[in-house]
Amino acid sequence: MSFLTKIRRKTPNEFFLIPGLIGLGIFVFAICYSIYMSFYRYKLGFMQPNYVGLTNYSMLLHDPVFTTAVKNTLFFVAIASTSELLYGIFLAVLLYWSNKRYLFIPFLIVPMILPAVNLVVIWRFLFHPDYGFVNQILTSIGLSAINPLNNPKWAMPTIILMDIWQMTPFVMIIVLAGLSTVPPEVLTAARIDGARKFQLTLKILLPMTKNVILAVFLLRLIDAFRIFAKVYLLTRGGPGVATETIELQIYNRALRGLEIGLGSTMSVIFILISLVVIIPYTIMVLKNWRR
Amino acid sequence: MASLINVFLIVVLLTVLVPLGVLVMISLLPPGEWSIPPKSPTLDNFVYVFKEFRFYRNMLNTFLFIGLAILISLVLALPTAYAIARLQIKYYVWVFTVVLVILVKSLPPGSLLVPVYELLWKLRLTNTVLGVALSYQVYTLPFVIWILTSFLLDLPREVETAARIDGAGRFARLRHIIFPLSIPGIISAVILGFLNLWNEYMYSSVIVSSRNLQTAAVVLGQLVTSEYVYDWGILASANIISVLPAIFFVSFVQKNISKAITGGIKG
Incomplete structure (x- = not known):
């Protein structure tokens, strides 16, 4: 037996985890570094880190723009993912009972693969105040033109509508896959x-797919925190601060302004908020993967 | 009953197809015109995007970075993934690794932007191909571990036992x-x-600032956010060109797409 084979035989199983753990370790280090830097004032390339204690935190908590951004983010996550869940389940049930479902599915999932930029072009054109498609229709039937993207009250709902349009197919296709695993014997019985179909759906099909529904809801919640590109490209946080989000704050104030200390504080707050949905998801995966 | 369901689904289908159709129609608009449907449709925009705008270079960048x-x-x-799915590992090490994978996979990428x-x-890796590829690891590394683990968990154990x-x-089994x-x-x-990454805007726009390394999404983003969109036709045709690879990929795996998406979720 050669020397190399001996080493190979002796390495513990945990050795195989190392490549991935090194990669992920860098990001854990990044999180720890953020926590550390959140107590400093530090402008990259301009000044050395300067310990300021909890000043960054208290500053942000009293900053009207940042608190608005937090509220907007939570509002978006809650409304968008709940609507997508309900609408997605509804569409999945319709497809489940439709005999032509294979004609519909390929078209219905197209929005899901479109880049955010494409959506923004479509939406900006649809709602363009002067020659937008929506306004052309509204004025032709005698209603007054609208400009939701420039209206503080309607800008966020418009972004939510765009997200629903894009991400509902994701919920739909996963719930449909879940529904299809319900054994046909149960239904026949x-x-x-x-x-009837309505009762079958409510009393048997949906209760039997509740694990899938819970999983897809958690995935949507987690994913809804990542709306940067859509908001940034559609409204840039405006009008005013109506669609400002935490990600936009980090991007504009921390990175464009190179304020690493303040940005780290925002990141820590952002991580703490998102943990509320990440922890239940982690527990679910741990249970599923246990061998 | 079944026909009523289909009628309803057709209405839903229209809400999806009309905005897509509008995008296609915009791309056919000659400069200065904005009536839908176009009165004098033209393919000039597509020619311009390829010849003058050299958009394919940005698309090649995107391919290079993601690849x-x-x-x-x-x-x-x-x-x-092999170790998580197959090997005997101390339980607390296993839990630690899985938690780490899911945590990094689920954290909003924005929260890691500053330290990365x-x-x-x-x-000194900003503005380099390697730098962008490394920053993309925020997305790809936990995601790939996750997909491969759930794939390996479903693989029958017998082949390996034999x-x-x-x-x-273990090394031989992993390789062969x-x-x-x-x-x-x-x-x-x-x-x-x-x-996932074809769409990426945040990291691509921060790590790269030189024009000839920018990704397709960033170039399009700059076009669409400029205060006054001067030419919708060019914008829309560049968008359509940029989405073609994604559509190609999806049609490639159309049958398995829901299986691929649902990987890791079990009922």
């Missing part, structure tokens, strides 16, 4: 008892 | 059995990685  | 990023991730992820940027800046009885060690068998998993990781 219930049907013999005289249950 | 390199996914390659790095695959090399790091395969042994890790600073690290790459200090290593090889073990024949005396193959697990690697070839996980090719379908690797392919779905590559495709989903491409679809």
Whole structure:
């Protein structure tokens, strides 16, 4: 037996984890570094880090723009992912009972693969105040033109509508896959008892896919925190601060302004908020993967 | 009842197709015109985007960055996923690794932007291909580990057991059995990685500032955010060209797409 084979035999199984752990370790280091830097005032390339204690935190908590950004982010995450979940389940059920579902599915999932830039072009053109498609229709039937992207009250709902348009197919396709795993015998048995489609759906199909539904909801919640490109390209946080989000704040104030200390504080706050949805998801995966 | 459902689905289909149709129609508009449908449709915009605008260079950049990023991730992820899914590991080490994978996969990329940027800046890797590929690891590394692990968990154990009885060690099994068998998993990781990152704007726009290294998404983003969009036709045709690779990828795996997306979720 050669020397190399001996070493190979003796390496513990944990050795195989190392490549991935090194890569992920860099990001853990990055998080720790953010926590550390959140107590400093530090402008990259301009000044050395300067310990300021909790000043960054108290400053941000009293900063009206940042607190608005936090509220907007939470509002978006809650409304968008809940609507996508309900609408997605609804569409999945319709497809489940449709005999032509394979005609619909390929077209319905197209929005999901479109880059954010494409969506923004479409949306900006649809809602353009002067020659937008929506206004052309509205004025032609005698209604007054609208300009939701420049209206502080309607800008965020418009972004949410755009996200629903794009991401509902994701919920739909996963829930549909879940529904399809319900064994047909269960349905046949219930049907013999005289249950109708509506009852079958509510009483049997959906309860039997509740794990999938929970999983897809958690995935949507986690993903809804990542709306940077859509908001940045559609409204840049405006009008005013109506669509300002935490990601936009980090991008504009921390990176464009090179304020590493303040940006780290924002990142720490952002991570703490997102942990609320990440922890249940982690527990779910741990349970699923246990061998 | 069934026909009523189909009628409803057709209405839903229209809400999807009309905005897409509008995008296609915008791309056919000659400069200065903005009536939908176009009165005098033209393909000049597409010609301009390719010839004058040289948009394909930015698309090639995107391919290069994503390809390199996914390659790095695959090399790091395969042994890790193999260990998570198959090998006997101390329980607390296993939990620690899985938690780390899911945590990094789920954190909003924005929350890691500041430290990652600073690290790459200090290593003088901003504005380099390697720098962008490394910053993309925020997305690709945990994602590829996740996909490969759920793929390997579904693979029947018997194939490996047979090889073990024949005396193959763990390294040999990883190379000669697990690697070839996980090719379908690797392919779905590559495709989903491409679809995810084709869209990437935040890291690509921060790490790269020189024009000839910019990605397609960043160039389009700059066009669409300029205060006054002077030519919708060019903008829309560049958008359509940029989405063609994604559509190509999806049609390539159309049958398995829902399987690939649902990887890792079990009922």
